[in-house]
Amino acid sequence: MDDIHIRTEGRAGRITLTRPDALNALTWDMSLAIEAAIDVWADDDAIELVVIDALGDKAFCAGGDIQDLYDNGTRKNYSYGERFWRDEYRMNAKLFNFPKPVVTFMQGFTMGGGVGVGCHGSHRIVCENSQIAMPEVSIGLVPDVGGSLILARAPGRLGEYIGLTADRLDAGDAIYTGFADYYVPREYWDSLILNLCKTGDWTAVDALAKPHPESRLKGWQTDIDAVFGGETMGDIWRAMPDAPHEAIAHGKKLMQRHSPLSLCATVALIHKVRLADTIEAALDHEFRFTSRGMEHSDFLEGIRAAIIDKDRTPKWRHEDWSAVSGADVLAMSYPTKPPLDLTGAQK
Incomplete structure (x- = not known):
């Protein structure tokens, strides 16, 4: 497959995303290929760890390749999205639960679907130009x-802030909030990967890790925690002071661009996942929304405005968060039938 290079090198299983011109956007076939590889390597005694990287300087993986999702959605082929997310989420769960070290190298943009590949490893590396985000809202x-x-486990209420604003995290922010583990300057990556493949020894990462930059969000946390701790989107919005600190002013400006339904559902999602605290519960609750997203959310309109027409003026279903009812959120969060299966093989 031209989009991804999967092989073994020495004691390592190697996965390299090879779509730099498309910012290594993740396709359905790429998700299936990653899953097939790690299924084999999990039981292969010759493989001691897995290394995941990507070609190019601009992005590790800037998200999922959503053109096919949009095309099928506009044709009302809603089952396409449901099948796509079932397969992708199964791969995400298997990466999270992989029984051997998984070392990921995340340069440039790592967003959305890229987080599902890069941020579930055991040894997650960022560098000078890393930018991580969850821009789904x-x-x-x-x-x-x-x-x-990851959002639910972030310090304080930074998870709510990141999920609701879609703000980008640099290397320091990514490590502080739990999206990454190590800061290794890019100039050392090639030699580190060679060492990992030769020895199969993950401690080589520890040996090269450098002090990471200070986190902007750590400095903002007190103000963020005071506002983003509400039970609902309404609670959060009403907690914003009339003359907000830089953090809250920045977050408020970003949130005003996003889907009101997505904002309200995201608050509920993070709270439910925080209580359950498992990857399986997280993916299940996410799937309840995304599997219905093509037909019942702002997803197709959001893609149209951002990717297809690029007019940046989406016409959301609700005027603002106050127009979203509890029933609207509940309708997107009922259990699915059949339930999400995260343990099985590809079908």
């Missing part, structure tokens, strides 16, 4: 690919 979805679990 900007296109009418909710944080998914297991990202809601």
Whole structure:
């Protein structure tokens, strides 16, 4: 497959995303290929760890390749999206639960579907130009690919802030909030990967890790925690002061661009996942929304405005968060039939 290069090198299983011109956007076939590889390597005694990287400087993986989702959705082939997300989320769960070290190298943009590949590893590396984000609310979805679990586990209420604003995280922010583990300057990556493949020893990562930059969000946390701790989107909005601190002013400006339904559903999602605290619960709750997203959310309109027409003026189903009812959120969060199966093989 031209989009991804999967092989073994020494003691490592190697996965390289090879679509730099498309910012290594993740296709359905790429998700299936990753799953097939790690299914084999999990039981292969010759493989001691897995290395995942990507070609190019601009992006590790800037998200899922959503053109096919949009095309099928506009044709009312809603089952396409349901099948796509079932397969992608199963791969995400298997990466999260993989029994051997998984070392990921995330340069440039790592967003959406890229988080589901890069941020469920055991040793997650960022560098000088890393930018990580969960931008789903900007296109009418909710944080998914297991990202809601990372948000739920972030310090204080930073998870709510990141999920609701879609703000981008640099290396320091990514490490502080739990999306990454190590800061290794890019100049060391090639030699580190060679060492990992030769030895199969993950401690080589520890040996090269450098002090990471200070986190902007750590400095903002007190103000964010004071506002983003509400039970609902309404609680959060009403907690914003009339003359907000830089953090809250920035977050408020970003949220005003996003789907009101997605914002309200994201608050509920993060709270449910925080209570359950498992990847399986996170993916299940995410799937309840995304599997209905083509038909009942702002997803298709969000893609149209951001990707297809690029007019950046989406016409959301609700005027603002106050027009979204509890029933609207509940309708997107009922259990699915059949339920999401995260343990089986590809069908």
